Amino acid sequence: MTPAISFQGVTKVYRRRLAGQEVPALTQVSFEVGAGEVCAFLGPNGAGKTTSISLLMGFHYPDWGDIRVLGFAPGDVRAKQQIGFVPENFAFYKHLNAEKLLQFHLVLAGLGRSASPGLVRDLISKVRLTGYEKLKIGKYSRGMVQRLGIAQALLNDPQLLLLDEPTSGLDPSGRIEVRTLIHDLKSAGKTIFLSSHILSDVEQICDRAIIINRGRLVRSGSLQELLVAGDQVEIVADQLPAELEPILAAWAASFQRLPGDVRITVNSVHKRELVEKLWAAGCDILSLKTVRGSLEDLYMQLVGNGNSA
Amino acid sequence: MKIWAIALNTLGTFLRNRLLIVFAVVFVCTLLLFMTPLLGMKALTQAGQAQQAQLMVLNLVSGIMFFVSGTGSLLAAWCAADSVSSELKSGTILAVMARPVKRWEFLLGKYLGVILLMSFYVVMMYGLSWLLAWVGGAQLHSTTWVLFAYPLVRYAIYAAIALALVTLIHPIASMGLVLILAVVALIVEPGGKVMHNHVQYLKVPLWILLPSTSLLSEERFLTITHAALKQATWLEHLTTLAYGLDYALVFLLLAIWSFRYRSLTHD
Numbered sequence: 001m002t003p004a005i006s007f008q009g010v011t012k013v014y015r016r017r018l019a020g021q022e023v024p025a026l027t028q029v030s031f032e033v034g035a036g037e038v039c040a041f042l043g044p045n046g047a048g049k050t051t052s053i054s055l056l057m058g059f060h061y062p063d064w065g066d067i068r069v070l071g072f073a074p075g076d077v078r079a080k081q082q083i084g085f086v087p088e089n090f091a092f093y094k095h096l097n098a099e100k101l102l103q104f105h106l107v108l109a110g111l112g113r114s115a116s117p118g119l120v121r122d123l124i125s126k127v128r129l130t131g132y133e134k135l136k137i138g139k140y141s142r143g144m145v146q147r148l149g150i151a152q153a154l155l156n157d158p159q160l161l162l163l164d165e166p167t168s169g170l171d172p173s174g175r176i177e178v179r180t181l182i183h184d185l186k187s188a189g190k191t192i193f194l195s196s197h198i199l200s201d202v203e204q205i206c207d208r209a210i211i212i213n214r215g216r217l218v219r220s221g222s223l224q225e226l227l228v229a230g231d232q233v234e235i236v237a238d239q240l241p242a243e244l245e246p247i248l249a250a251w252a253a254s255f256q257r258l259p260g261d262v263r264i265t266v267n268s269v270h271k272r273e274l275v276e277k278l279w280a281a282g283c284d285i286l287s288l289k290t291v292r293g294s295l296e297d298l299y300m301q302l303v304g305n306g307n308s309a
Numbered sequence: 310m311k312i313w314a315i316a317l318n319t320l321g322t323f324l325r326n327r328l329l330i331v332f333a334v335v336f337v338c339t340l341l342l343f344m345t346p347l348l349g350m351k352a353l354t355q356a357g358q359a360q361q362a363q364l365m366v367l368n369l370v371s372g373i374m375f376f377v378s379g380t381g382s383l384l385a386a387w388c389a390a391d392s393v394s395s396e397l398k399s400g401t402i403l404a405v406m407a408r409p410v411k412r413w414e415f416l417l418g419k420y421l422g423v424i425l426l427m428s429f430y431v432v433m434m435y436g437l438s439w440l441l442a443w444v445g446g447a448q449l450h451s452t453t454w455v456l457f458a459y460p461l462v463r464y465a466i467y468a469a470i471a472l473a474l475v476t477l478i479h480p481i482a483s484m485g486l487v488l489i490l491a492v493v494a495l496i497v498e499p500g501g502k503v504m505h506n507h508v509q510y511l512k513v514p515l516w517i518l519l520p521s522t523s524l525l526s527e528e529r530f531l532t533i534t535h536a537a538l539k540q541a542t543w544l545e546h547l548t549t550l551a552y553g554l555d556y557a558l559v560f561l562l563l564a565i566w567s568f569r570y571r572s573l574t575h576d
Binding site: 054057058059060061075077078080081083085087089090091092093095096104105107108109110112149152 | 310311314315318321322325399400401403404405406407408409410411412570572573574
């Protein structure tokens with residue numbers, strides 16, 4: 001099956017000809033996003049996220065490597081017919097109102113006449129701009145512009161959505177709405193490639209994550225794979241005999257006594273031995289599971305303050 | 310359809326451009342100032358000095374129209390340069406180019422938007438030339454279509470040159486270059502200022518290469534007096550306009566080629 005997005009060894013260098021400066025934005029970046037996936041694209045400011053999305057849209061050309069979007073070269077109109085795009089810091093023609101802007105985009109999408117008459121109205125209502133459709137965009141708040149950006153991205157019922165910071169500028173309820181919208185789109189089988197700094201949102205809505213830092217790919221995979229700490233397990237027992245405490249300390253394990261049970265977090269290499277010792281001591285094992293880390297922990301571990309690769 | 314939508318949107322942007330509105334106001338005020346001497350000349354005509362007054366009107370109207378027409382060339386160039394650079398600067402181009410729009414379609418739409426604006430300008434210029442002649446007590450004699458077609462082709466050339474330049478360099482540098490081209494074209498035209506001998510041999514090639522204002526000047530076919538209306542054959546009109554359109558087309562194609570490879574954001 002053709003991946004929705006394919007980056008193969010992509011390198012992009014920004015050149016300042018007069019100053020003779022070269023700023024590498026992406027270096028040998030390779031990844032794929034399958035059809036129907038919701039994939040987060042993470043990294044600190046200046047990591048190369050917007051550059052990657054611009055390359056995907058055909059706004060820039062890579063210096064090296066191959067990019068395919070829905071099987072086509074970036075910028076190919078056949079691909080763009082199936083893409084909905086929300087750029088970072090969306091800019092619209094300020095003299096237009098929401099209705100006229102969406103109608104303009106309908107024409108650009110080649111749907112001027114074939115679109116259903118209520119489409120524009122429905123989209124405006126979907127992004128909660130009803131009542132503001134006649135107001136000039138120049139008078140919109142940042143959040144309203146962002147919502148309009150999302151409306152225009154959905155205009156052509158796209159197969160692939162490229163969202164560059166879609167929730168920036170939105171209030172908490174706006175963020176929740178966008179999250180719900182992405183859930184709905186995911187259920188409808190759309191592919192979503194989402195760049196965001198709001199890791200809690202990403203954790204809730206994405207299947208996969210790609211993390212880049214200073215133009216290089218540092219980690220990619222399903223959230224399940226990425227967030228499983230791998231070397232830590234949590235064992236819940238009904239009690240913890242005092243004689244086992246020094247052993248736990250020697251294994252650098254931690255435990256927490258709660259009313260009715262004890263939660264022990266231990267390196268997985270000691271998992272079997274600890275369970276056997278607990279059983280031997282007459283304890284009941286209530287549960288045993290792999291500890292799942294948070295995306296924030298993983299992000300900070302991989303990227304830190306953005307200066308470490 | 311897409312190209313036309315971009316063109317209309319470009320025109321809409323121009324009509325709300327504050328700089329253009331200020332330009333239009335200053336322009337109208339300047340012209341109103343010119344009306345005063347023309348009214349004086351009309352009074353001279355009525356006082357029995359008709360021949361002398363008509364000559365003065367001719368000279369003044371000719372001077373005003375040269376200024377108006379020349380300003381139109383620069384306005385066309387500025388609008389063309391601004392139409393692309395302002396989209397790049399503000400980022401509005403990204404939403405447009407995210408649609409199934411080819412780069413040449415976008416550029417052609419922008420170009421047509423400029424041509425639409427300049428069509429309004431030409432209509433205004435036509436009305437103005439009639440008004441000035443009427444105020445001065447003289448009559449305008451020319452074929453109407455000539456007064457529309459010639460300046461429009463000239464503006465098409467300047468817009469195409471500016472469009473080609475702005476895809477490569479900064480808009481202010483583009484405008485500077487267009488201004489230099491226009492001035493040099495004016496200097497090298499036949500009957501223009503006498504040059505030093507060592508640059509004389511450059512005159513003809515430059516006149517051929519640069520956008521010629523003398524060939525495409527509607528003034529060749531415009532006269533205020535009854536006696537000196539210049540006649541031109543259809544072949545002459547056709548050749549001259551074809552030359553102008555060809556010149557514009559070459560620069561438009563250069564602009565499209567250059568825009569094909571440029572980044573759509575400020576790197």
